[in-house]
Amino acid sequence: MTAVPPWDAFTATEAEVRAMVADPRWQGLSVPDRAHVLAARILVTPDGDRWLYGAHARWHLHDPADGRWHLAPPPRGTRARRGGHPAAALPDAVVPTGYDFHAEPGSTQSFVGPDVPAHLTEQLRVLVRAAGRKSELDYPLTAFDEIFASDVPSTVAAAWGTIMWCAYAPAFDGNERLITVFGEYLRRSLPGDEWVRWLPAPPLLDLVTLVAERLRAGRPRAALRLAAVIADTAQLLLLDTRFRPRALALLTMVEPMLRRPELAVAQEPPRHDDPREHDAAMRRAWLARCPSRLCRALLVENDPEADFSHVLYDLVAALSFEPDPRAAAASFLADLSDSGGRLPGRLDHRLRQAYEELRRAGLTGTSAGEATEPEGFPVRPGGVSVAPAPVVEVAPPDRASAATVLGAAYATGLAWGRLTGAKLPERGLAGQAALVRKIVHERDDHHTGHA
Structure with missing residues (x-):
C-alpha cells in the first residue's frame, strides 16, 4: 500500500489558491475582491509569522516591522493555522493576476552537475x-x-x-x-x-x-x-x-x-x-x-529588483535540506559585496536576522571585496584577495542537490550584480567554491532530467 504523505497546511493552501486563480471567474473579480479571498487564506505559524500564497504562484512572508511582504519559501511541515488579516492591507503586487500563475518553473541547477543531454x-x-x-x-x-x-x-x-x-x-x-x-x-x-x-x-x-x-x-x-x-x-x-x-x-x-x-x-x-x-x-x-x-x-x-527577490527565493528553497535554510542562505549572501548596505533591506525579517548576525561578526562582504586598498596598493602581491572559508558548512545530500544550490547561488550573485553593479570574482564566491570542492572528484551524473 502506497504511503500517504502527511497533510501540510502550506501544500493544501497552494492547491486551493491555484484552483481559484485557474477558475475563469477569477479574471472577473476586482483586485480588492481577490485580496479579500486571499486574506482569508493567510497562514500563521507558531512563531507568529504570516504567510500568503500569492502573485507568481509563490509564498510571501509578512514583515511585522514595516508591513511589507517579501518573497520567501515557507517552512513546509511546520504547523500552521488560518489567521485573519485585513484585505485592505494587502498590496496589489502580491495579488495574482492569473497569467503570473502560468510561468514554467524550469530548473535552478547549474551545469556543474548533470551535463547538457x-x-x-x-x-x-x-x-x-x-x-x-x-x-x-x-x-x-x-x-x-x-x-x-x-x-x-x-x-x-x-x-x-x-x-x-x-x-x-x-x-x-x-x-x-x-x-x-x-x-x-x-x-x-x-x-x-x-x-x-x-x-x-x-x-x-x-x-x-x-x-x-x-x-x-x-x-x-x-x-x-x-x-x-x-x-x-x-x-x-x-x-x-x-x-x-x-x-x-x-x-x-x-x-x-x-x-x-x-x-x-x-x-x-x-x-x-x-x-x-x-x-x-x-x-x-x-x-x-x-x-x-x-x-x-x-x-x-525588466525588473532587476524583482529578479533578485525571485532568485533569492530559489536559493532558500534549494537549501531546504538544511536544518536552517535561511542561515545557510545568509552564508552565501555574506559573500556578496555590499559596501552601500543595500542588501539587508531587501531581505525578509528572518533572513535579515541571520545575515545581520554574520555582519556583526565581520563575516560579510569578504570574498567579493575590493582587491586593492583605497590608495590602489594591492592587499597582497598581485592584488588577489583571499577567499575565506564559508560561514556555514552546506552539505547537500547528493550531486543534483549541490548543482541546484550552486545554480541558485550563482544566479543570486549575478542578479545582485545587475542590481548594484557589484562584480563577481572570476573563480566564484567563497561559498560556491567550497561546495564545488566537495563534488569535484565525483563523476558527472547521467542526465535524467531536472526538478
Whole structure:
C-alpha cells in the first residue's frame, strides 16, 4: 500500500489558491475582491509569522516591522493555522493576476552537475559548425568581442549569446561538452578556476545589437539570418529545463521577425540616428512581443529588483535540506559585496536576522571585496584577495542537490550584480567554491532530467 504523505497546511493552501486563480471567474473579480479571498487564506505559524500564497504562484512572508511582504519559501511541515488579516492591507503586487500563475518553473541547477543531454549538445554542435562557416565580413562581430576572436562571424556569437542568456545560471563544468563546441572560436581561455567556468550572463541588448547592426548597414537578409540562428538555438534549448523558460520567451520575441520580415526592415533607422538609441528601441520592441504569461522569465531584463527577490527565493528553497535554510542562505549572501548596505533591506525579517548576525561578526562582504586598498596598493602581491572559508558548512545530500544550490547561488550573485553593479570574482564566491570542492572528484551524473 502506497504511503500517504502527511497533510501540510502550506501544500493544501497552494492547491486551493491555484484552483481559484485557474477558475475563469477569477479574471472577473476586482483586485480588492481577490485580496479579500486571499486574506482569508493567510497562514500563521507558531512563531507568529504570516504567510500568503500569492502573485507568481509563490509564498510571501509578512514583515511585522514595516508591513511589507517579501518573497520567501515557507517552512513546509511546520504547523500552521488560518489567521485573519485585513484585505485592505494587502498590496496589489502580491495579488495574482492569473497569467503570473502560468510561468514554467524550469530548473535552478547549474551545469556543474548533470551535463547538457548529448543529443542536444550534438544538435547545437551542428548548428555552431554551420554558423562558423559564414564570413566575418558579412557578419562582423559587434558584440561578444571579449569572448571571440576578431575573425569569428557574429553567427557564432549569436548562438553563444542565446545559450548564455537562456541559461538560468551559466556555471559549467570545465569538461562540459556544450562549452567545448565553441573552443576553436574563443579569443582566450574562459574565466573560472581549473574545473568550473563561472561565465557572465549577457544582457538581451547584446543579442539585439548583432541583429540591429546589420540593419543599420543595409543588410536586412543578414539581420534575418542572425535572428534565425537565435531562434534555432532557442528552439533546441527548449529540451533542457535549465534553459527552457527564457528560451521560450526569446522565441516569442524573435520568431515574428522571421514570419514577417517587414518587422525587421521597418526598424531600420535613418543613417544619422544614434546606434545606441536604435539598439535600445529594438530591444523594447522585442520585449513588447513577449506575452504576459512569460513575464517572470523577463524579470532579468525588466525588473532587476524583482529578479533578485525571485532568485533569492530559489536559493532558500534549494537549501531546504538544511536544518536552517535561511542561515545557510545568509552564508552565501555574506559573500556578496555590499559596501552601500543595500542588501539587508531587501531581505525578509528572518533572513535579515541571520545575515545581520554574520555582519556583526565581520563575516560579510569578504570574498567579493575590493582587491586593492583605497590608495590602489594591492592587499597582497598581485592584488588577489583571499577567499575565506564559508560561514556555514552546506552539505547537500547528493550531486543534483549541490548543482541546484550552486545554480541558485550563482544566479543570486549575478542578479545582485545587475542590481548594484557589484562584480563577481572570476573563480566564484567563497561559498560556491567550497561546495564545488566537495563534488569535484565525483563523476558527472547521467542526465535524467531536472526538478
